[in-house]
Amino acid sequence: MDLMSAYYQVRMRQEDIKFTAFQAPNGLWGYLVLPMGVCNAPATMHRLTSKLFRDLKQTKLTSKPFRDLKHTKSFYDDIYIFTKSPKIEDHLEALRETLDILRDNKRYVKLSKCVFCADEIPCLGDFVGRKRVCMDPDKVQTIKD
Known part of the structure:
Protein backbone atom coordinates (compact mmCIF):
# COMPACT_ATOMS: atom_id res chain seq x y z
CA MET A 1 0.00 0.00 0.00
CA VAL A 115 -2.02 -4.45 -4.38
CA PHE A 116 -4.20 -6.65 -2.16
CA CYS A 117 -4.06 -10.41 -1.52
CA ALA A 118 -1.43 -11.11 -4.17
CA ASP A 119 1.07 -13.98 -4.35
CA GLU A 120 3.85 -11.46 -5.10
CA ILE A 121 4.10 -7.71 -4.62
CA PRO A 122 6.48 -5.11 -6.03
CA CYS A 123 8.90 -4.01 -3.35
CA LEU A 124 11.80 -1.60 -3.92
CA GLY A 125 12.32 -2.68 -7.52
CA ASP A 126 11.94 -6.43 -6.95
CA PHE A 127 9.01 -8.79 -6.56
CA VAL A 128 8.61 -10.40 -3.14
CA GLY A 129 6.46 -13.45 -2.52
CA ARG A 130 5.88 -16.01 0.19
CA LYS A 131 8.57 -18.33 -1.17
CA ARG A 132 10.88 -16.14 -3.26
CA VAL A 133 12.31 -12.78 -4.18
CA CYS A 134 12.95 -12.07 -7.85
CA MET A 135 13.87 -9.19 -10.11
CA ASP A 136 11.21 -7.26 -11.97
CA PRO A 137 10.78 -9.10 -15.32
CA ASP A 138 10.78 -5.77 -17.19
CA LYS A 139 14.21 -4.95 -15.75
CA VAL A 140 15.51 -8.41 -16.67
CA GLN A 141 14.29 -7.92 -20.24
CA THR A 142 16.05 -4.54 -20.43
CA ILE A 143 19.31 -6.18 -19.35
CA LYS A 144 18.87 -8.98 -21.92
CA ASP A 145 18.24 -6.49 -24.70
Whole structure:
Protein backbone atom coordinates (compact mmCIF):
# COMPACT_ATOMS: atom_id res chain seq x y z
CA MET A 1 0.00 0.00 0.00
CA ASP A 2 1.14 3.53 -0.65
CA LEU A 3 0.16 6.49 1.50
CA MET A 4 -1.54 9.19 -0.56
CA SER A 5 0.45 12.46 -0.53
CA ALA A 6 2.12 11.06 2.57
CA TYR A 7 4.09 14.13 3.65
CA TYR A 8 0.98 16.28 3.50
CA GLN A 9 -0.75 13.94 5.98
CA VAL A 10 1.78 14.93 8.66
CA ARG A 11 0.87 18.12 10.52
CA MET A 12 3.71 20.37 11.64
CA ARG A 13 4.04 21.10 15.34
CA GLN A 14 3.03 24.70 16.00
CA GLU A 15 6.50 25.60 17.28
CA ASP A 16 8.16 24.20 14.11
CA ILE A 17 6.11 26.11 11.53
CA LYS A 18 8.48 29.08 11.81
CA PHE A 19 11.31 26.88 10.50
CA THR A 20 9.47 26.39 7.21
CA ALA A 21 8.71 30.08 6.69
CA PHE A 22 9.36 31.80 3.39
CA GLN A 23 8.74 35.30 2.09
CA ALA A 24 6.33 35.86 -0.80
CA PRO A 25 5.11 39.14 -2.35
CA ASN A 26 1.94 38.93 -0.27
CA GLY A 27 3.59 38.17 3.08
CA LEU A 28 5.36 35.59 5.20
CA TRP A 29 4.13 32.03 4.83
CA GLY A 30 4.85 28.81 6.73
CA TYR A 31 3.89 25.20 6.10
CA LEU A 32 1.18 23.65 8.28
CA VAL A 33 2.05 20.17 6.99
CA LEU A 34 5.37 18.45 6.35
CA PRO A 35 6.76 19.91 3.13
CA MET A 36 8.60 17.81 0.57
CA GLY A 37 12.20 18.79 0.09
CA VAL A 38 13.20 19.73 3.63
CA CYS A 39 16.19 17.74 4.85
CA ASN A 40 14.44 15.90 7.69
CA ALA A 41 11.19 15.09 5.87
CA PRO A 42 12.16 11.55 4.75
CA ALA A 43 13.43 10.59 8.21
CA THR A 44 10.31 12.02 9.83
CA MET A 45 8.07 10.09 7.43
CA HIS A 46 9.95 6.83 8.01
CA ARG A 47 9.88 7.29 11.80
CA LEU A 48 6.14 8.02 11.75
CA THR A 49 5.18 5.02 9.61
CA SER A 50 7.44 2.72 11.64
CA LYS A 51 5.87 3.87 14.91
CA LEU A 52 2.32 3.36 13.64
CA PHE A 53 2.76 -0.39 13.87
CA ARG A 54 4.65 -0.49 17.19
CA ASP A 55 2.73 0.93 20.12
CA LEU A 56 0.40 -1.37 22.07
CA LYS A 57 2.01 -3.72 24.60
CA GLN A 58 4.56 -2.95 27.31
CA THR A 59 8.19 -4.04 26.92
CA LYS A 60 10.99 -4.30 29.43
CA LEU A 61 13.14 -1.86 27.43
CA THR A 62 10.75 1.05 27.66
CA SER A 63 7.78 2.16 29.69
CA LYS A 64 6.01 3.20 26.49
CA PRO A 65 3.39 0.92 24.93
CA PHE A 66 4.75 -1.28 22.16
CA ARG A 67 3.13 -3.30 19.38
CA ASP A 68 5.09 -5.17 16.76
CA LEU A 69 2.92 -6.32 13.90
CA LYS A 70 5.02 -9.10 12.44
CA HIS A 71 2.91 -9.07 9.29
CA THR A 72 3.22 -5.32 8.58
CA LYS A 73 6.39 -3.44 7.68
CA SER A 74 6.84 0.06 6.33
CA PHE A 75 9.44 1.87 4.28
CA TYR A 76 8.82 5.61 4.17
CA ASP A 77 5.31 5.89 2.69
CA ASP A 78 5.08 2.27 1.52
CA ILE A 79 3.36 -0.29 3.73
CA TYR A 80 3.79 -4.02 3.17
CA ILE A 81 1.50 -6.67 4.63
CA PHE A 82 2.54 -10.30 4.37
CA THR A 83 1.54 -13.57 6.01
CA LYS A 84 3.28 -16.93 6.00
CA SER A 85 0.00 -18.81 6.09
CA PRO A 86 -1.55 -19.76 2.73
CA LYS A 87 -5.02 -19.13 4.22
CA ILE A 88 -6.67 -16.02 2.82
CA GLU A 89 -8.48 -15.51 6.15
CA ASP A 90 -5.15 -14.97 7.94
CA HIS A 91 -4.08 -12.42 5.35
CA LEU A 92 -7.42 -10.61 5.51
CA GLU A 93 -7.13 -10.41 9.31
CA ALA A 94 -3.64 -8.87 8.98
CA LEU A 95 -4.97 -6.46 6.36
CA ARG A 96 -7.91 -5.46 8.59
CA GLU A 97 -5.62 -4.82 11.58
CA THR A 98 -3.29 -2.68 9.47
CA LEU A 99 -6.15 -0.71 7.90
CA ASP A 100 -7.67 -0.13 11.35
CA ILE A 101 -4.39 1.37 12.55
CA LEU A 102 -4.19 3.61 9.49
CA ARG A 103 -7.80 4.74 9.99
CA ASP A 104 -7.32 5.39 13.71
CA ASN A 105 -4.29 7.57 12.90
CA LYS A 106 -6.01 9.37 10.00
CA ARG A 107 -3.61 8.04 7.37
CA TYR A 108 -5.00 7.45 3.90
CA VAL A 109 -3.78 5.14 1.14
CA LYS A 110 -3.92 5.68 -2.58
CA LEU A 111 -6.03 2.79 -3.84
CA SER A 112 -4.63 2.94 -7.37
CA LYS A 113 -1.17 2.12 -5.97
CA CYS A 114 -2.32 -0.72 -3.71
CA VAL A 115 -2.02 -4.45 -4.38
CA PHE A 116 -4.20 -6.65 -2.16
CA CYS A 117 -4.06 -10.41 -1.52
CA ALA A 118 -1.43 -11.11 -4.17
CA ASP A 119 1.07 -13.98 -4.35
CA GLU A 120 3.85 -11.46 -5.10
CA ILE A 121 4.10 -7.71 -4.62
CA PRO A 122 6.48 -5.11 -6.03
CA CYS A 123 8.90 -4.01 -3.35
CA LEU A 124 11.80 -1.60 -3.92
CA GLY A 125 12.32 -2.68 -7.52
CA ASP A 126 11.94 -6.43 -6.95
CA PHE A 127 9.01 -8.79 -6.56
CA VAL A 128 8.61 -10.40 -3.14
CA GLY A 129 6.46 -13.45 -2.52
CA ARG A 130 5.88 -16.01 0.19
CA LYS A 131 8.57 -18.33 -1.17
CA ARG A 132 10.88 -16.14 -3.26
CA VAL A 133 12.31 -12.78 -4.18
CA CYS A 134 12.95 -12.07 -7.85
CA MET A 135 13.87 -9.19 -10.11
CA ASP A 136 11.21 -7.26 -11.97
CA PRO A 137 10.78 -9.10 -15.32
CA ASP A 138 10.78 -5.77 -17.19
CA LYS A 139 14.21 -4.95 -15.75
CA VAL A 140 15.51 -8.41 -16.67
CA GLN A 141 14.29 -7.92 -20.24
CA THR A 142 16.05 -4.54 -20.43
CA ILE A 143 19.31 -6.18 -19.35
CA LYS A 144 18.87 -8.98 -21.92
CA ASP A 145 18.24 -6.49 -24.70
